[in-house]
Amino acid sequence: MKININRDIRSVYPQPAERSLRFLFAVLLGFFIPLHLYAGGLFDRTGKKGEGAIPENFASESFSDAGSLGLTRASAEEIMKNPVIILEALCESYPEVTGPEYDENAGDWFVFLNGEKFYWAEGRLLQETEKASAGNWRPFVDYLYPETTPDPSFFSDELISSLDSDVLSVTRATAEPYYYGFWDSLYGGNDRISLETHIRRFDYLGTRVSVHTSIIEPLKRVEVRILEEAEKDREVKAFVDSIVRIEGYNWREISDRPARSNHSWGIAIDILPENWSRKNVYWNWTSYWNEEWMLTPLDERWTPPEKVISIFEDEGFIWGGKWILWDNMHFEYRPELINLQRKGYSGV
Numbered sequence: 001m002k003i004n005i006n007r008d009i010r011s012v013y014p015q016p017a018e019r020s021l022r023f024l025f026a027v028l029l030g031f032f033i034p035l036h037l038y039a040g041g042l043f044d045r046t047g048k049k050g051e052g053a054i055p056e057n058f059a060s061e062s063f064s065d066a067g068s069l070g071l072t073r074a075s076a077e078e079i080m081k082n083p084v085i086i087l088e089a090l091c092e093s094y095p096e097v098t099g100p101e102y103d104e105n106a107g108d109w110f111v112f113l114n115g116e117k118f119y120w121a122e123g124r125l126l127q128e129t130e131k132a133s134a135g136n137w138r139p140f141v142d143y144l145y146p147e148t149t150p151d152p153s154f155f156s157d158e159l160i161s162s163l164d165s166d167v168l169s170v171t172r173a174t175a176e177p178y179y180y181g182f183w184d185s186l187y188g189g190n191d192r193i194s195l196e197t198h199i200r201r202f203d204y205l206g207t208r209v210s211v212h213t214s215i216i217e218p219l220k221r222v223e224v225r226i227l228e229e230a231e232k233d234r235e236v237k238a239f240v241d242s243i244v245r246i247e248g249y250n251w252r253e254i255s256d257r258p259a260r261s262n263h264s265w266g267i268a269i270d271i272l273p274e275n276w277s278r279k280n281v282y283w284n285w286t287s288y289w290n291e292e293w294m295l296t297p298l299d300e301r302w303t304p305p306e307k308v309i310s311i312f313e314d315e316g317f318i319w320g321g322k323w324i325l326w327d328n329m330h331f332e333y334r335p336e337l338i339n340l341q342r343k344g345y346s347g348v
Contacts, residue, residue, distance in 0.1 A: 079144075079345055083109045083120040086141050086340070093316065093335035096186060106131070113185050125182040138176040145337040146322045146347035152295045163294040163324070165287060177259060187212055187265045192251045199249045199266050205240060209248040212266030215333045218315040219269075225311045235305045242273040268332035273302060276329070283326050294324070303328050313338055322347075 079085050087100035087109055099111035106128070109120040118125045123139035130137075161167065180190065189195030201210040205223055230237040249266035262268040273279065279302040280286050286293040301321070309319045316335030320327030340346070 079340075080123050080139065083123070085343075085345065086123070086336070087111050087120065089336040089339040089343075093339050094186060113182065116185065118182050118185075124179050126179055127181050130179060130181065136176065137179040140178065140182065141336070141340075144345055144347040145318050145334070145341045147341065149298060149322050149326075150324055150348075151298060153297070155294065159324070160294060165291065175259075180260060183265060187214065187267065195251070195265065196249075204246060205243055205271075207243060207246050209246040209269060210266065211248040211269065215267055218317070218333065222311055222315050222317070225314075226308055229307055229311070233305070233307060236307055239273075239305050239308055243271060244274050244276070245272050246270065247272070262332045268330060270327075270329040271304065271331070272329055276302070281329050301326065301328055 084100055090111060091097050091099055097111050097113050100109050101111075102109050103117070103119070106119060108131075110117040111125075112118075117128060119128065119131055121131050121134040123141065124130075124134050124137040125140040126134060126137070162171065184190035187195065188198045198213050199210050200213050200216060201208055202216065204219060205226070211219065226236060226240065230240050247270040248263065248268070250261070250263040252261050252264060263270075272281070277285075280293075280296050280300055281302045283293050286296060290296070303321055304319075309321070312319060312331050316333055316338050317331040318334045318337055320330030320332070
């Protein structure tokens with residue numbers, strides 16, 4: 001069922017008294033967020049860019065939640081029936097991963113990473129010692145990356161209801177966790193101390209950012225192409241000029257769900273524009289003052305130029321603006337999802 005974005009949805013959301021309280025909270029939030037960032041060093045007293053950090057309770061997403069919300073699950077489940085499709089995408093995307101091969105004794109497909117087998121295990125990518133507990137984990141690839149941004153004007157009543165704040169908080173808090181053994185092996189550390197030996201800080205798009213060493217070269221190629229494009233495209237130049245900071249590595253978990261943010265491996269960046277606290281940049285921030293955040297029209301969300309998004313995708317980065325729980329400042333290195341998309345396995 002398709003809906004009109006301007007329809008009356010009062011039956012789904014809290015009534016005026018509660019809305020008034022949320023509005024008051026939004027006003028206070030609008031005042032204290034910039035104040036907190038000022039105190040943390042986002043801007044020094046001269047108004048220049050500083051080195052402060054985004055508050056940790058405003059962590060952007062880990063893997064997309066499109067799968068858990070059912071938007072692309074049918075497509076993802078379809079390719080789950082053929083493990084080789086995803087395993088080959090992993091091998092083609094990460095030089096450290098080889099295979100796939102079939103283990104007759106285990107009755108399962110696997111790939112090699114750093115001398116160790118990671119079994120398909122119904123899509124969980126588990127080490128042999130964890131295979132018996134496959135049901136405790138969420139599939140490693142549980143959604144497919146869309147080619148276009150989901151338009152809220154076509155969301156179904158069912159999807160909108162699932163995005164209600166109360167429903168969503170339960171869904172996210174009770175979701176099965178991912179098994180991080182594959183990720184930890186790929187990026188060299190399952191704890192903060194070991195992981196940080198692979199983190200480097202470097203100049204990027206006019207600011208500085210800390211990321212995993214494995215994505216520095218792809219990011220540099222992105223930067224070269226963006227700066228070249230900025231010389232001939234006003235929109236891209238305006239985007240580059242608007243950047244006030246870029247967040248990268250930050251060892252943290254997502255506050256309302258059992259998941260580690262991809263920032264914890266240093267494989268994601270958040271690009272923040274001028275006056276970002278007054279823009280629709282990230283669903284979670286917007287939801288503090290707008291209970292109908294999921295219906296925010298695409299043209300009312302801050303969005304990088306299409307050319308910028310395309311350049312990032314060409315180098316293996318997915319854009320969080322294509323998630324139902326949209327995170328328009330967010331790019332993360334998931335070349336296997338780009339690989340699958342370009343083979344025709346994409347979300348809707």
